Amino acid sequence: MKKGDLTADAVIWFWRIILVTMITIFILMNTAKYLNPGFSTDELELKILTAKLLYSDTCIKYKNPGEIDLEKFNDAHLQNCYLKSNIGYKLNLTNLDNKQIKVAKLLNMQQETDLILPTVSKNFNHLSSKEYILYYENNELKPGILNIEVIKDVQ
């Protein structure tokens, strides 16, 4: 084989390899997209937390689901309610005139900072929901709004 033939072959093979590599990368990227879809479970976790708070006797439920016992509405009691390392939450109970009745939270230092100063760190997701509830105070049930704020650390 002449030296010129080898050079011509090398040029042809160079383009062939580049073409095959590009197509391979493209297909790999698309396949990986289907194999590793990004599921956002944040909404689902907020829903589970809300259900646990309103339905469970170990949380803040009074007699019936949707009724809140103010005696149980404190930081210490939330430790036995819903504990997950990367999730922190704050409950703010208000009456229908938006007057604060009670606040309880389960947050570590970082989560508390994230909640107060959301611009400092971006490594968290913030979700919130409002639930119409009844709370038991002075021997009577009163209507109120339970504001639930959730901070989820993103690893």
Add this chain to the structure above:
Amino acid sequence: MYNKKALLDIAVYAIPSFFLLILILVAFSFYFIQVSKDTPLLYSPKSDDKTLTIITYLRTPINQEETISDLIRQSIDKNDFTELDEKTNELLKETKIPISIYDGNNNLIHEIIPRATQLSNTPTVEIPYNNDIIKLGYIETKDLSEQELEPEQKIDCDSLSKQECIDSKECVYIYYGPGYDPITGITTILDVWHCIECKPANCPSAPQKYCLTFNYKCNANCEWTGPPTLTQARGCQPK
């Protein structure tokens, strides 16, 4: 030298091509299975259940002994929903719970918040009322039945197949056989049949065999008056 080139061909071209082919097959199989596309629907917030919110609202006390659900029953008894509306506006400044009240037959009795502003996936809650029940929430049944009555929702008999036409209550199948088509006025060697709307006024289109079909299927009162001639429009005619 030749063998070296062949080996180079296999190493650099044939092997990657083989893997490329496998990758294409895998990619296409995922495209058709679409597992990843359907799974996120499980987490859709649209499936959110607001039943507890409605029940809590119904349990809300209005005085020492009575709740909103009692007030709803009283309002229906009196046929006056003024107090209920007032209490609702007072209660639901923050979370506007979209509720309409229906009787047991899904007839709308009262709207607490206009249906137009309600989400169609609002759950329905039932409460007892005398010997009947009241439904609270959003019921689509009435809307659907209204849509069915609209002219554009009628079945297009002409577009049905033979079996669909025979099975349909709204249409009647008529077979004329090969030859003259009395509806289009065309003569053909093919079998002529039509699927027409099942109503008494259409019975003159029926040949003798199908005249009685109109009577029992379309509630018509027609009779066969003899084959039509050039001067007389006989055939299947209303009595």
